Amino acid sequence: MIIHLNKEINKNDAYKFSEKVQGKLIFNEKDKIIITSSKKNDYPKSYNKYVDKSFTLESDIQLASRQYKKHTRNVKINNVEIGGDSDNTLMITGPCSIESREQITKCAGLLKKLGLTTLRAGCFKPRTSPYSFQGLGLKGLKMLSDIRDEYGFNIISEVKDSSHVDDVIKYTDIIQIGAKAMYDHGILRETGKQDKPVLLKRGFGSNLQEFVQAAEFIMSEGNQNVILCERGIRTFETKTRFTLDLCGVSYLKEYTNLPIILDTSHAMGYSYGVPDLTRACVAMGIDGLLIESHPNPKLAMSDASQQLNFEEFENMFSSLIPICKSVKKNLI
Ligand code: PEP
Numbered sequence: 001m002i003i004h005l006n007k008e009i010n011k012n013d014a015y016k017f018s019e020k021v022q023g024k025l026i027f028n029e030k031d032k033i034i035i036t037s038s039k040k041n042d043y044p045k046s047y048n049k050y051v052d053k054s055f056t057l058e059s060d061i062q063l064a065s066r067q068y069k070k071h072t073r074n075v076k077i078n079n080v081e082i083g084g085d086s087d088n089t090l091m092i093t094g095p096c097s098i099e100s101r102e103q104i105t106k107c108a109g110l111l112k113k114l115g116l117t118t119l120r121a122g123c124f125k126p127r128t129s130p131y132s133f134q135g136l137g138l139k140g141l142k143m144l145s146d147i148r149d150e151y152g153f154n155i156i157s158e159v160k161d162s163s164h165v166d167d168v169i170k171y172t173d174i175i176q177i178g179a180k181a182m183y184d185h186g187i188l189r190e191t192g193k194q195d196k197p198v199l200l201k202r203g204f205g206s207n208l209q210e211f212v213q214a215a216e217f218i219m220s221e222g223n224q225n226v227i228l229c230e231r232g233i234r235t236f237e238t239k240t241r242f243t244l245d246l247c248g249v250s251y252l253k254e255y256t257n258l259p260i261i262l263d264t265s266h267a268m269g270y271s272y273g274v275p276d277l278t279r280a281c282v283a284m285g286i287d288g289l290l291i292e293s294h295p296n297p298k299l300a301m302s303d304a305s306q307q308l309n310f311e312e313f314e315n316m317f318s319s320l321i322p323i324c325k326s327v328k329k330n331l332i
């Protein structure tokens with residue numbers, strides 16, 4: 001149940017109310033809300049005077065559900081917006097990992113040439129092996145921040161564990177929570193306590209309910225600026241890296257109110273398939289894309305097989321524009 005409190009209630013009473021119904025309290029300038037388990041459908045009558053409106057939801061997908069908020073939430077990333085009334089499909093691109101100042105400057109050049117706004121690059125990499133390149137860490141974040149100052153891009157980079165969550169929040173404009181960190185409640189809660197947008201990737205072994213409930217962890221801390229990212233799930237198929245769950249994307253569009261971004265690079269795992277898959281995704285009318293690109297993918301220090309070189313990226317990008325138009329979206 002979601003309970004909207006009115007202006008009469010002070011923080012102390014709101015807290016007591018939330019304790020009484022074993023709920024979570026959001027109490028800030030914008031929202032005064034209590035969220036309880038969806039199994040609850042009532043609260044003590046004595047609190048009636050403080051309640052504006054209450055909503056009973058079918059499952060613990062509550063703040064993120066269309067049943068609660070009919071329209072897709074608007075997420076603002078400084079001067080760029082997705083969801084809401086914007087009709088934008090935001091192209092986010094850049095290398096899997098930032099590797100050097102020279103490499104990231106070349107990537108910035110590609111974005112500038114195409115008029116793109118949002119640069120991605122990982123600094124803390126959640127690698128499968130401890131012996132692989134783990135990322136440049138804080139040094140990388142500072143380089144990205146310099147690029148932002150120089151070019152005016154928005155920066156997205158991922159948080160891998162709670163040891164560096166504050167640094168990622170400080171130096172980026174969108175905080176990415178990777179597939180392997182989707183269940184890290186420390187990260188979910190910390191990113192929920194601030195208001196920069198959070199791009200939450202679906203864990204490759206998680207179902208849709210678990211995925212959206214992870215988003216609820218962030219939202220119920222007060223941060224409603226959450227973007228869902230489908231990046232492929234693990235199935236019995238081994239010829240591609242993962243299986244992009246486009247049926248799941250339809251479900252998310254129908255039942256949740258959060259903007260949806262698709263990452264075709266990690267799903268496919270091989271650059272040859274990324275342009276076709278991306279065209280198919282854009283045709284679904286989505287809020288954004290996350291595509292890995294690199295000046296020389298063969299030499300990339302992570303995810304070398306799936307990153308597009310700049311020529312491949314540019315060709316793909318121009319082919320997306322008419323598809324976007326046909327579904328009444330603007331590719332930005
Ligand atoms: C990434 O975006 O580079 C990444 C590691 O993605 P994922 O968490 O989806 O594996």
Ligand code: MN
Binds near residue numbers: 266303
């Ligand atoms: Mn990657």
